[in-house]
Amino acid sequence: MLKRGFKIALVQMKVGADKAQNIETAVREIHKAKSQGAHIVALPECFNSPYGTSFKIALVQMKVGADKAQNIETAVREIHKAKSQGAHIVALPECFNSPYGTKWFPEYAEEVPSGATSRALGKLLAQHRKMHLFDIDIPDKITFRESEVLSAGDQITTFEYQGVKIGVGICYDLRFSEMAHLMAKQGCSVLIYPAAFNMTTGPKHWELLAKARANDEQLWVALVSPARDTEAGYVAWGHSTLVDPWANVVAKLDEKPGTLLADVDLSIVEEVRSQIPVRVQRRTDVYDTVLKTKC
Numbered sequence: 186m187l188k189r190g191f192k193i194a195l196v197q198m199k200v201g202a203d204k205a206q207n208i209e210t211a212v213r214e215i216h217k218a219k220s221q222g223a224h225i226v227a228l229p230e231c232f233n234s235p236y237g238t239s240f241k242i243a244l245v246q247m248k249v250g251a252d253k254a255q256n257i258e259t260a261v262r263e264i265h266k267a268k269s270q271g272a273h274i275v276a277l278p279e280c281f282n283s284p285y286g287t288k289w290f291p292e293y294a295e296e297v298p299s300g301a302t303s304r305a306l307g308k309l310l311a312q313h314r315k316m317h318l319f320d321i322d323i324p325d326k327i328t329f330r331e332s333e334v335l336s337a338g339d340q341i342t343t344f345e346y347q348g349v350k351i352g353v354g355i356c357y358d359l360r361f362s363e364m365a366h367l368m369a370k371q372g373c374s375v376l377i378y379p380a381a382f383n384m385t386t387g388p389k390h391w392e393l394l395a396k397a398r399a400n401d402e403q404l405w406v407a408l409v410s411p412a413r414d415t416e417a418g419y420v421a422w423g424h425s426t427l428v429d430p431w432a433n434v435v436a437k438l439d440e441k442p443g444t445l446l447a448d449v450d451l452s453i454v455e456e457v458r459s460q461i462p463v464r465v466q467r468r469t470d471v472y473d474t475v476l477k478t479k480c
C-alpha cells in the first residue's frame with residue numbers, strides 16, 4: 186500500500202558570529218534529522234550569519250549647544266532621518282544633550298531612565314557608565330578633571346541587536362585596550378565609542394586609537410563626535426570615524442555637522458580572525474605566570 190506523507194525537520198539552531206561554526210552546526214543537524222527519518226530538512230533564515238552579513242550604522246555628528254531641549258530635538262530628528270535612510274543602529278556623540286565641560290554636568294545631568302533625554306529616546310537597552318574618567322594635564326594645551334564632578338563606572342557594557350553583540354565605551358575609555366579586550370572576549374563584533382576628543386589629542390590619537398582597538402581585537406570600531414564649534418569652551422575634534430577589522434578607515438567625516446552612514450559587514454570579522462588567528466595564539470601561559478610575577 187502506498188504510504189502518503191513525508192517527515193519534515195525544522196532545525197531551530199543557534200546562529201552566532203562564527204560563519205564556519207554555523208555551517209558546521211547546520212550540516213550536523215541535517216545529518217541528525219536524516220538519520221531520524223526526515224525527508225525534508227529546513228534551516229532558519231540567515232542560518233550562517235547573525236543578521237545577514239551586514240547592517241547599516243549611522244554616526245550622527247551633530248551640533249551641540251547650550252539649549253538642552255534643542256539638542257534632544259536635533260538628536261531625535263537625526264535618528265529618524267538615519268532610520269529612513271536604512272540605518273539599523275544610530276549612535277550619538279558623548280554629551281549630545283549638553284555642552285562638554287565639568288561646570289555644565291551638574292546642571293544638565295538627569296536620572297536614567299526617567300529624565301527628559303531618556304524619555305525622548307525611548308526603551309533603554311543598556312546603560313554604560315564611563316569607566317575611565319578624563320583626567321589629564323597637558324601644560325598650555327588642555328587640563329581636564331572629570332573626577333571632580335563625576336564618579337566612574339566599573340562594568341563592561343554590551344548589548345545585542347539581531348544576534349550581533351556590540352560593546353559600548355565612552356571617549357577616554359577608548360585609550361584602554363584591556364577594556365576593549367574584555368568586550369571582545371564577551372563576543373563583541375563591533376565597539377561603539379561616543380566621544381569628544383579635542384584639538385590637542387584629536388589630531389594625535391583619535392584615528393590611531395580607533396585603528397589600534399580594531400586591529401587588537403579584530404572587530405569594527407565606530408567613533409562618534411559632536412561637530413566642531415570653535416565658539417565652545419571645549420572644541421571637539423569631530424571626524425566621526427568607522428574602522429573595519431583590518432584596521433582600514435572605511436568612512437570618516439570632517440569637522441562639520443553630518444551623518445556617517447555605512448555598512449558594517451560582519452563577515453570581515455570572521456575573515457580577519459581566521460586568517461590572522463591571534464585570538465588562539467595568545468601566550469597567556471607566559472603572560473599570566475612568568476611575566477606577571479616579574480612586572
Ligand SMILES: O=C(O)CCC(=O)C(=O)O
Binds near residue numbers: 390
Ligand atoms: O582621550 C582624550 O584625548 C579625550 C578624552 C575625552 O575628551 C573624554 O573622555 O571625554
